[in-house]
Amino acid sequence: MTPPVPERPALFLDFDGTLVDIADRPDGVVVAPSLHTLIERLVARTSGAVAVVSGRQIQDIDGFLGIPIAAAGMHGLEHRAAPGDEVHHQPAPAEMETLRARIAAFPFLGDGVSMEDKGAGLAVHYRANPSRQQDVIDAMERATADLTELHLICGKMVVEAKRRGFDKGAAVRAFMASPPFAGRTPIFIGDDVTDEDGIRAAGALGGFGIKVGEGATDAPHRLADVAAVHTWLAHLAGVPA
Numbered sequence: 001m002t003p004p005v006p007e008r009p010a011l012f013l014d015f016d017g018t019l020v021d022i023a024d025r026p027d028g029v030v031v032a033p034s035l036h037t038l039i040e041r042l043v044a045r046t047s048g049a050v051a052v053v054s055g056r057q058i059q060d061i062d063g064f065l066g067i068p069i070a071a072a073g074m075h076g077l078e079h080r081a082a083p084g085d086e087v088h089h090q091p092a093p094a095e096m097e098t099l100r101a102r103i104a105a106f107p108f109l110g111d112g113v114s115m116e117d118k119g120a121g122l123a124v125h126y127r128a129n130p131s132r133q134q135d136v137i138d139a140m141e142r143a144t145a146d147l148t149e150l151h152l153i154c155g156k157m158v159v160e161a162k163r164r165g166f167d168k169g170a171a172v173r174a175f176m177a178s179p180p181f182a183g184r185t186p187i188f189i190g191d192d193v194t195d196e197d198g199i200r201a202a203g204a205l206g207g208f209g210i211k212v213g214e215g216a217t218d219a220p221h222r223l224a225d226v227a228a229v230h231t232w233l234a235h236l237a238g239v240p241a
Contacts, residue, residue, distance in 0.1 A: 003187075003210050003221040005236050010049040010184035010207070011042060012172050012198055015056055017191035018212050020064070021226050022156060024127045026056070026116060031064050038230065039067055041237040048082065048180040053168050053188070053198055055153070055160060057118055058087050072171035074121045075153065075194060077162055079174060092120040093149035093163050102143040108135055120163065127157040155192045169197035176205055188219075189229060 016022050020029040042050045051070035052061050058073035058080055068083035077090040099122055103115050112129020113136060115122060124140060126132045140159045144150050151164045172188060175181045186207035188198040199209025199219045209219030212229055223229050 003208070003223070003232060006185035006187070006207070008184045009046055009236065010176065010181040010186045011046060011233075011236075012051050012053045012168075012175070012186060012188040012202065014168075014188075014190035014192065014195050014198075014212075015052055015054040015061060015064070017156060018189055018195075018226065018229055019052070022127070025114075026060075026125065029064065032230065035230070036065065036067055038233055038237065038239070039065060039069060041239050042233060043069065045237045046180070046184070049184050051171075051175050051181075053171050053190075055123070055155065055158075055194060070175065072168070072175070074118055074166075075160075075162060075168055076166040076171035076174075077120050079171065081175070081178070082180075090120055090163055090166065095147040095149045096120070096122065096161070099143055099147060099150065099161055103140075106139050108132055108139075121160055123158050123160040125158045130157065133157075153194050155194045167197040168195060169201035172198050172201040173205070189223075191215075 013019055019035060020031055023029045053072045054061055055075050056073055058071045058078045061071050070082050071080050078087055080087045103122060103124060113126045113132050115124050124136050126136050136159050137154060140152055144152055144161055149163060150161045153160045172186060176186055186202040186205050188202040189210040190198060191212035196218055202209050208221060211217035211219040211222045213225060223232055
């Protein structure tokens, strides 16, 4: 069923798998030339109530989109309330240094498996070698078993460790507490299991979620792929897809 378009929406958009197709490497994504203009039109349509909510760092989101936008990075560990505002960072727990050393010793690191160091978070990607999925999950669970400040997030082709207490749902609630998001209907669009927290938060606040692609979800609506997301967003913005 095609998602409805509320009169006063607030948009929360995942990045990888939602605005851009997932690539083998985090830096290998291709941004559609039309995405910049689409985001600008959405910002105008919603009076600024558009935010990217991603596992990526905000500086990476800015680099890919080339347009300032409200954003929550690293599953909420980074937060920028509006374009041009300061980015607020949660500090890295002391245990992150211990985990960094443990990951560096993983015997399969380099075999299509790479560590992305985000400072306050560490992600181990296996997009280039999906057969290593269980090895990565098992190793990360062992490496964090005694690190009580940290929490593991298993996403698409990645396992990430971050400080407890932060997720995409908390990021949505923080945005919705103040203008220009407050009083609008929140819509969270995402493709991964990590987006389900945002989807549930949008529903609890009187809005809804949209799941991109296949897989179990709490979202009442679904779009097939990134291209379908762009088409629906263009419809919401009132511009040709």
